[in-house]
Amino acid sequence: MERTPLCPLDGRYSGKLQALTHVMGEAAFATCRVRTETAWLEILSGLKLPHYKPLTAAEKKVLAALHILSAHDLSVLRALEFDGYKNIPATRHDVKAVEYLLRLKLQNTPLKNRINWLHFALTSEDVNSVSYALLLANGVENVLLPALEKLRQTLAKLAVKEARGVMLARTHGQPAVPTTFGKEIRVFEQRLVRQLAQLKKQQISCKFGGAVGNFNAHAAVFPAVDWPAAADKLVGLLNKNRKIKIYRTPVSTQVDPRDSYAELFDNLRRIHIILTDFCRDMWQYISAGLVRQQTVKGEVGSSTMPQKVNPIDFENAEGNLQLANALLDFFSTKLPVSRLQRDLSDSTVLRNMGTAFGYACVAYDSLLRGLSKIAFDRAAAREELHQHPEVLAEGIQTILRANGVANAYEQLRDFTRGRAVTLAALREFAEKLDVPETIKKQLRALSPEHYTGLAAQLAREKYD
Numbered sequence: 534m535e536r537t538p539l540c541p542l543d544g545r546y547s548g549k550l551q552a553l554t555h556v557m558g559e560a561a562f563a564t565c566r567v568r569t570e571t572a573w574l575e576i577l578s579g580l581k582l583p584h585y586k587p588l589t590a591a592e593k594k595v596l597a598a599l600h601i602l603s604a605h606d607l608s609v610l611r612a613l614e615f616d617g618y619k620n621i622p623a624t625r626h627d628v629k630a631v632e633y634l635l636r637l638k639l640q641n642t643p644l645k646n647r648i649n650w651l652h653f654a655l656t657s658e659d660v661n662s663v664s665y666a667l668l669l670a671n672g673v674e675n676v677l678l679p680a681l682e683k684l685r686q687t688l689a690k691l692a693v694k695e696a697r698g699v700m701l702a703r704t705h706g707q708p709a710v711p712t713t714f715g716k717e718i719r720v721f722e723q724r725l726v727r728q729l730a731q732l733k734k735q736q737i738s739c740k741f742g743g744a745v746g747n748f749n750a751h752a753a754v755f756p757a758v759d760w761p762a763a764a765d766k767l768v769g770l771l772n773k774n775r776k777i778k779i780y781r782t783p784v785s786t787q788v789d790p791r792d793s794y795a796e797l798f799d800n801l802r803r804i805h806i807i808l809t810d811f812c813r814d815m816w817q818y819i820s821a822g823l824v825r826q827q828t829v830k831g832e833v834g835s836s837t838m839p840q841k842v843n844p845i846d847f848e849n850a851e852g853n854l855q856l857a858n859a860l861l862d863f864f865s866t867k868l869p870v871s872r873l874q875r876d877l878s879d880s881t882v883l884r885n886m887g888t889a890f891g892y893a894c895v896a897y898d899s900l901l902r903g904l905s906k907i908a909f910d911r912a913a914a915r916e917e918l919h920q921h922p923e924v925l926a927e928g929i930q931t932i933l934r935a936n937g938v939a940n941a942y943e944q945l946r947d948f949t950r951g952r953a954v955t956l957a958a959l960r961e962f963a964e965k966l967d968v969p970e971t972i973k974k975q976l977r978a979l980s981p982e983h984y985t986g987l988a989a990q991l992a993r994e995k996y997d
Contacts, residue, residue, distance in 0.1 A: 542891040549898050550891050556671040557887035563610055564602055565664035565671075566631045568771065570652060571596040576767045577650055580758055585650060595642045599635065610634050628657035654750040658875070659741045662789045665883055666739035666779040667771060669797065672890050674777040678732065680897040681804065685725045687904050692719035696992035699982050700823060700914035701921055708921040710928075711985050714823075714909045715992030721811045723996055728804045735797050737779045740789035741767060745874045787875035795865040798889075802861050805854040805893065808900065812851040815903070819844045823914050827906040846903030853896035860889035918981045922956040923949050925979050929963065932979075936972050956981075 538544030555561060575596060578588040588596070602610075612618040614630035618637075624630045632652045639648050652660070695715035702712040741764040742748050748760040761783065768781045782789050818824040826842050867882055918924070926945045933941035948954075948962055963976040 540888075542888060542895075546891070546895045549895055553672060553676045553887065553890055553894050556675050557668055557890060560602060560607055561671070562664060562668055563607060563631065564600055565667040566628065566660050567602065567635065568600050568667070569660050569663045569767075570631060570635055571599055572767050572770050573653070573655065574644075574647065574650055576763055576770065577653060578647075579766075580755075580763060582755060582758070585647070588647075589643070592643050592647075595639075595644050599638060606634065606638070609637070626657070628652075628660050631660070654743060654748075654754070656744045656787060658787050659743065661883075662740040663768070663771065663779070665886070666737040666789075669737050669794070669886065670775065670777040670779055672887065673732065673735065673797070674775070676894060677801070677890060677897075678729070678777075680894060680901075681725070681729055681732070684808075684897055684900055684904075685722055685729060687901060688718055688722040688725070691715070691904065692722055692992045695909050696989045698909050698911050698914065699918060699985055700909075701918045701924065708924055710924050711918055711981055711988075713985055713988040713992055714818075714914065716988040717814070719992045719994075721807060721814075724807045725804065726996060728800060728807065732797075732800050732804070733776070735777060735800060736793060737777065737797065738782045738789050738791065738793035739768065739779050740782050740785040740787075742785060745787045746785040786871065786873070788871050788879065790871075791868040794868050798861040798865045801893065802858050802865075805858045805861075805896070808896065809851055809854045809858075812847040812854070812900070815847045815907070816844050816851075819847070819907070821917070823910055823917070825908050825910050827908070844903070846899045846906070850896040850899040850903065853892045853899065857889045857892040857896065860885065860892070864889065915982065919956075922959055922981055923954040924981055925956075925959055925984055926954075928979050928984050929959065929976055932972065932975050933966070933968070936968065938966070938968060 538547070542550060575588055575593065578585060609618055610630055612623075613621060613633050614624055614627055617623040618633075621633055624633065635651055636648050639645055639651075692715045695718065696713060698714040699711055700714050700717075702709045702717075740746060742761070743750055748764075751758065751760040764781055768779055772778050780793075815824065819826060826844065828842055864882065864886065868879055871879065926949045930941040930945040933944075960977065963973060966973070
């Protein structure tokens with residue numbers, strides 16, 4: 534029977550997730566486990582243990598080659614866990630299946646005499662903890678960060694392009710004062726800058742210390758060895774050429790406390806909240822006719838209303854960001870909690886971390902696509918602004934107050950609130966004031982299009 538997709542990540546969105554699947558899929562996780570097991574073999578060989586000489590250059594080459602798992606390797610691994618393979622019964626244990634796969638692959642190699650040292654003194658959680666840390670680090674470094682940085686750069690370019698694109702700003706949904714589209718875009722870009730700086734500094738913790746974190750078996754057989762230092766060497770070896778680092782939690786139970794996971798997920802959640810805010814603002818600008826969308830030949834906006842060009846990219850992004858955040862929030866509250874030294878309720882949860890990253894990647898892709906198809910309508914924005922000359926009231930009362938006019942705010946409040954105000958009426962109000970001509974000249978110079986303060990400068994400023 535042909536396998537059909539269970540969720541959109543397997544189906545309609547699968548083509549957008551190849552890069553993520555490559556570093557966070559099941560095959561990638563198996564590779565991380567193999568890498569952890571073989572790295573431990575290499576570390577053990579340098580500890581001057583009895584009957585275990587240092588690995589030769591040729592043997593290290595053999596180990597390195599093991600990290601590339603073929604489709605056949607993956608099918609054997611699955612068989613070892615669920616069905617049995619040749620004379621090996623089904624393990625019903627994913628990490629033991631990895632150990633047995635490595636035993637099979639080393640049988641006819643120069644390392645065949647080292648097989649007994651595979652998985653030496655380890656508990657499965659040592660391998661899993663390191664592997665999940667690697668998986669997360671790979672997903673952030675190789676997929677999420679590049680996509681988010683591309684999104685940030687796109688916003689930065691749009692901010693500069695529309696630095697002088699004057700428009701009406703609204704607070705509480707009501708006309709406030711003029712601003713520029715570029716400056717409003719720069720607000721989101723700068724919010725991203727701060728969160729991305731934190732994301733780049735994230736480090737992912739792992740646990741590597743035996744059954745309940747005490748190195749019991751290690752110390753029992755070789756008490757003279759500095760086992761925590763050996764575990765740190767393992768992590769150092771796995772961190773080679775890596776930007777997002779993993780680190781070993783020095784004191785743990787059988788599981789890592791995963792507080793670093795919560796820190797990472799909460800960082801991503803803040804990024805997604807910023808992007809959700811952006812999606813909703815873009816939706817509003819498009820709805821108000823201030824932002825136009827390019828039409829795509831043959832694309833259907835509505836199944837019954839052929840004239841429609843819906844803001845589907847921003848809507849799609851919003852929904853997928855919220856899906857990702859629902860999972861990330863659950864991970865942040867679930868994974869740092871474990872009964873006593875360990876319970877297994879985390880195991881199935883950990884397997885879904887890539888799902889949250891998948892929905893995030895779909896959202897980023899939709900946002901980039903949406904941004905590639907929009908243009909700020911300067912004429913429409915100016916027209917809307919001209920319909921609300923009352924936005925100059927702030928400037929008028931501030932100029933008057935600065936020149937010692939009493940009750941300036943109250944005079945403008947009484948003149949403007951609850952009535953339609955024209956530019957001519959505002960100027961007539963100013964002309965009737967008992968103030969020097971120099972002040973009246975200042976007031977005459979005010980216009981909605983030029984009352985934008987430092988908006989253009991803020992939009993163009995280089996902050997990073």
